[in-house]
Amino acid sequence: GELESRGQDLQLQVSSTSDGGLILQMSQVSIVRSVEDFVLAEHVHKGTTHRVERAPTAAELADLYMAWHICANVTSNAIVMVRDRVTTAIGTGEQDRVGAVRLAIEKAFTKRADQLAFERHRMSIFELELAVAKGQIEASTLSDLHRQVREEKGGLAGSVMASDGFFPFRDAVDTACGLGVTAFAEPGGAMRDHEVIGACNEHRAALVFTNQRVFRH
Known part of the structure; x- marks a missing residue:
């Protein structure tokens, strides 16, 4: 039957249930196979x-x-930022698009603060904050570190950003460009695509459509 004919399909996932049933799930295949597809x-x-x-x-x-x-391959709603072929931030599992962007930014800032804390004090940012709270380290040490993270924009400047769904509003672009993101890839197809395009033009950012959503739940 059809199940047998699809037995070699690498996108087909088959799992069994406790009552003997089968769950069939087809993995989505991206139509973007090269940069020419943008x-x-x-x-x-x-x-x-x-x-x-x-x-x-x-x-x-x-x-x-x-x-x-x-x-x-990230749980929706998802945002991924990359610079020089290295991931700089991921925001995942949010209920709104700009929320995923803000989560990605927050995680990037925390990761950069953690990196600086280890380089300077051989401890995590959590341990440094605890030491400051206990009076073991001057509070200015922590504030100086966070100031550097803000000045560096969490290491996000020069990154590009992909979104697994379209931007319903321009807020995600404005937020990301405020941290130095320079280009975006998203499905397109929103009623306010023209506003998103306008935001990119205001920020001198590039924007490409993929014409496909890649939601993963």
């Missing part, structure tokens, strides 16, 4: 065509491709 963002709204003004650089395209495929 489409420069464009949206027609009330008879006016809105286009992104800046195309991604070759380096940004490579990072967007990596970010998109990581995003396809």
Whole structure:
């Protein structure tokens, strides 16, 4: 039957239940197989065509491709940031898109603070905060560290960002660009795509559409 014919399908997952039943699940396959599959963002709204003004650089395209495929395997709603082929932040499992962006930023800031705490004091940021609370280390030590993290924008400047679903509003772009994100990949298809494109143009950021959502629950 059909199950037998799909037996060699690597995207088919089969699991059994306690009562002898079977659960069949097909993994989603991304239609983005190379950077050439990205489409420069464009949206027609009330008879006016809105286009992104800046195309991604070759380096940004490579990072967007990596970010998109990581995003396809992260629990929705998901945001992935990448710079120089290295993941800089992941926001996952949120109920709203901008919430996933803010979570990714928060995690990046915490990770950078943790890195600096270890480099300077050979302890985690949690241990450093505890030592300050106990009066074992000057409070200025911690405030100086956090100031450096803010100045460095959590190490996110120059990153690109992929989203597994479209941006319903421009807030995710504005928030990310405030930390130095330079390019975005997302499915497109929102009613306010023209506003998202406008936000990217204001920030001189690149935006490409994938024309496919990659939700994972």
